[in-house]
Amino acid sequence: MKLFEYQAKDIFKEAGIPIPNSVLIQEETMLEKALDTVKTPCVVKSQVLSGGRGKAGLVVFTKTKEDAQKETKRLFAKDLNIKHLLIEEAIDIKQEIYVSVTIDPNQASALLIVSKEGGVDIETLATERPEKIIKEPIDMRYGLMPYQASRVAYDLGFSKDITKALKNTFLKLYHIFVQYDAELVEINPLFITQDNIVVAGDGKLMIDDNSMFRQQRYEKGQTDYKSDAEYEAAQEGIPFIEFDGDIGLMCAGAGLTTTVYDLIHYEGGTIANYLEFGGPNYKKAVKSMEICLKVPSKVILVVTFGTIARADVMASGIVEAIKQLKPDRPIVTCIRGTNEKEAVNILKEAGLEPVFDTEEAVRKAVDIAKGGSK
Amino acid sequence: MKLFEYQAKDIFKEAGIPIPNSVLIQEETMLEKALDTVKTPCVVKSQVLSGGRGKAGLVVFTKTKEDAQKETKRLFAKDLNIKHLLIEEAIDIKQEIYVSVTIDPNQASALLIVSKEGGVDIETLATERPEKIIKEPIDMRYGLMPYQASRVAYDLGFSKDITKALKNTFLKLYHIFVQYDAELVEINPLFITQDNIVVAGDGKLMIDDNSMFRQQRYEKGQTDYKSDAEYEAAQEGIPFIEFDGDIGLMCAGAGLTTTVYDLIHYEGGTIANYLEFGGPNYKKAVKSMEICLKVPSKVILVVTFGTIARADVMASGIVEAIKQLKPDRPIVTCIRGTNEKEAVNILKEAGLEPVFDTEEAVRKAVDIAKGGSK
Amino acid sequence: MSIFIDQTTTVCVQGITGKEGSFWTKHMIELGTQVVCGVTPGKEGQTVENKPVYNSVKKAAQQHNIDASMLFVPPRFTKDAVFEALDAGIKKIVTIGDGIPLHDMVAIRQAAKVHNAMVVGGNTSGVISPKLAMMGSFPHWIERVYKKGNIGIMTRSGSLTNEVTAMVVAAGYGVSTLIGVGGDPVPGTRFAEFLELYENDPETEAVVIIGELGGTMEEEVAEAINDKRFTKPLVAFLGGRTAPKGQKMGHAGAIISGGKGSVEDKIEALTKAGALVAERPRLVGELLEELGVSKA
């Protein structure tokens, strides 16, 4: 689960990492009071989870109260669908640093990643000038040791005060990483102010979804989802992503799904949604199809090759779903795996024309989507 | 630092280990109210740090209110110097178990120690029937893993409910061990009641003295010391133990001190006190002698062979102490080590007769104590 | 003979009395797997498929010679169960659980390294050598997939494995040993770490890897070929060529892999190393033929 900037910064603050003075607002009318605390010049920051907010005009520096009002109005406009703005004091910046803690899957360690060239796109920096990036492996049995944090901080070559503040920031960031079962915790940029204070300019914290059972603090609410269909799927525990193409996908397994996704593109088709029909969801055909039908699409394509997810159970589910939901669009099925012969019979008996080859099923769905034969 | 039973039990309770219903009282008049909560039959338990409280009559089972009153009065009598009594409900016991967590210095691991034969003297059991004791090594990098706690619990052969409760008790006890930087945390006996509940019958928790800087919860108060001299020494950070013999010892280093202790006994002498004059205390001669003079003794024996603790500094200190305090008893010195020649000169100039050999010094002190020549 | 597991490997099943555990134990034995015992705390004295159940792996290991342990354990208890197996000296462990906490998997992989052991999984179907033995949850009865042969298969995926393997079999080949390393970001053992086993396995003539976007496991395979640590023919199929970017892992994920991780990068690395990459599952068989791999 990806947290919003303001949530990450709350956690930083609690851990003792300095953050800029700021107020979170949910509507335009709250700005006036926020500016009593924050003062102009300030930064108006849209709380959205996508990257590149600056380039997209979703984070704006404003000099005057009037500017701030104008930007707030613009960003709260309905079509942008932004729920929160963070009104944050403008910091007098001397330097920007990059800091993060994440996992190194190969070494089975955590990794403290630091660069003196923060603020920029760190991915680009990693490719073009990897020597600008310090990577310190952390044995998670011992945690980040003070000597490591100290060594990395000194290697950056700042004055003693800043070095000490950086060392403490690294140690606190690692502590957050462990405490929140994080995939990634990142401060980019970490400001060094003209007064030689270290302040978190941004905050990213991704909690491992598999650890949510022991991370009770954050639960996703309806406003955290892009659409009602995604929210409804999440309530059922069904992985679901909405796109804007023509073919609704009910597929079992991430690997098979991405492959079908590729095959559809090879055939010139487009995807309306991803829905994970495998794993524990294989018995949830009715609910799954109900969610798929909420998304505009021209055809629904079901592809499975199941192991524990039995083909006959899935076939029966699809038949039941069609009976109950009476879908307004064609359904193409390619259901294989355990008890696949029974599955074929079930589908045929219900009057469907099951396909048994993935590529053939994909071609059929793309044909329908393009307006070809049903 | 050794905690009292009631302090250890507070910690058990916070950690979720069940303890008997109890009330702590500081004077006789508090019993009445305590018995409103606890009811008779109850156990009246003296809160002292020495072992073998049962045999010494310091823990008494009382059937009636009158019994409880009688015992409370007896135990609060001045000469026993008991500050707290724990009035505890009597538990209907089916079985007593021994559980502790401590360190294995050789393996550099922690050790979960469990025996189905609790309540008895575990030291004796360890010598006589070691096969009755389960020792589970704990890699402190990982902590006590649930599978280990489970395995040990099942090995005891109780019903499923009790096994589960024991497993949880082990895990919680280890957690306390880590949280409090313990040398030892012990529950002996751990009761299994007639209702198959697991309850801590006693509690011992020894916090590592070297870790007290990060264990802020417990600080020793004046009432935790056996005498004013011990309290005063502790305030100065000077290790000090009071005995009831004739020779006051100001010695540098634990090894040399125990050796001098042995040599005094070989010569037929007895010890009035131990005072650690080495380490950072070598500059505290005046304060050290002041403390020694508070304890009844016939002679004060100073033995050192110092490294960082310079002999000349210690000699000057002793001379200064004699000048300031005008001791009422003879002082025998045997001060060696760095700058020992200067030390001899300093002592001689002050009119003392420094000895240079430990055995000779011991003999001289014992002679004086026995009433021989000064 | 085969790699990792064969008909002589003695297997303990942790979580044997559960629904999944007992179901797949039956099928593992059916295929020929030497399941010798099981473990479920509190169930000692029971049997499953006539195999004795113990309260702890240590106790099981005192009674039986155990080469490998198969875990049917919920994800949140997987770390504990793996550590228990390692503690009992077991060097081959398969865990299929989907949803193991990330930090737990880091601890598992590290502990396995320290113990010089191999943990396969999680989030996988396990390991199967058709007609010989399996540890996991494969529908080995689907003959158009689990046919014995001379192709070693490694995969990060579940149903895609069935899809691709069915194509390999359709082309006239069969499988020596199939290893599902698992779909999690930190698998217990990585593609490249199994290559030595395949290299030394006389039953394996070529290897197929079924990869996908993200991570660097496929690049590590390319390195192994470059370093001549693996010299047999190798065909890869990679899902996710057209997947939308950055749906999940952020910048730092990309940094660790030094800007690698896209399917394009993987194709480039593998192709440079001399492996063939199939565009569609159907083509995997064709490419094996192209490399002159014999049909049994």
Place this chain on the structure above:
Amino acid sequence: MSIFIDQTTTVCVQGITGKEGSFWTKHMIELGTQVVCGVTPGKEGQTVENKPVYNSVKKAAQQHNIDASMLFVPPRFTKDAVFEALDAGIKKIVTIGDGIPLHDMVAIRQAAKVHNAMVVGGNTSGVISPKLAMMGSFPHWIERVYKKGNIGIMTRSGSLTNEVTAMVVAAGYGVSTLIGVGGDPVPGTRFAEFLELYENDPETEAVVIIGELGGTMEEEVAEAINDKRFTKPLVAFLGGRTAPKGQKMGHAGAIISGGKGSVEDKIEALTKAGALVAERPRLVGELLEELGVSKA
């Protein structure tokens, strides 16, 4: 030549700019020790006794070949400093700090084992080979104690070491290498673990151990003699024969050592193994003579 440290051993001093660090660095060099550099975070660029100071051990190790590290670091930072030295690949570490937290010492000893390194201390004066080199805080200028010779000495104590060693020297002997293992309940390295070094050291003809009540280090020495891992003459002096019982450690401490730990037990174990135990410091020299140990 000598054991653990000699005039060729290159030494880094952690905490070199502190009062203690700079004082003893001077004396270590004076004796002949090859101090090559020091470490104090934030003091890089300075020098102490003409030796360069670095911000981290890693950086020091990039500039110098370091065999051993000497720590003058407060007890509460000792664990971090030892781990830093181990991380930099240093295999011999001496830490003299008195007051290292118990659980930290457990971590230190365990990490040392994992790294195949030796940590001497804490709560000790360190290691000295008279006239050659030292790591620690010995008043090596006291000639009636630190005289070169053929007796290896190991001790748990500070001033008692001076007391006993002075007696050994008074009897006409001298010291090959003196190792203070330290007075804490969990020393980094134990008596018996040094015996192999003394056994193989041609400069050492006999060993004296200065022990005391508590723990099992002396019993382990007896075992090593029994197992013929140590075959040279050995004399022990043990303080605390008449000490009041149980002033500190409770029951569990006694259990670990299986009821051992009293001076009586230690004397019995050592005597059975064939070692001689001196009743008083003065007698140590006599017993060495009794064993026929030659005077240099």
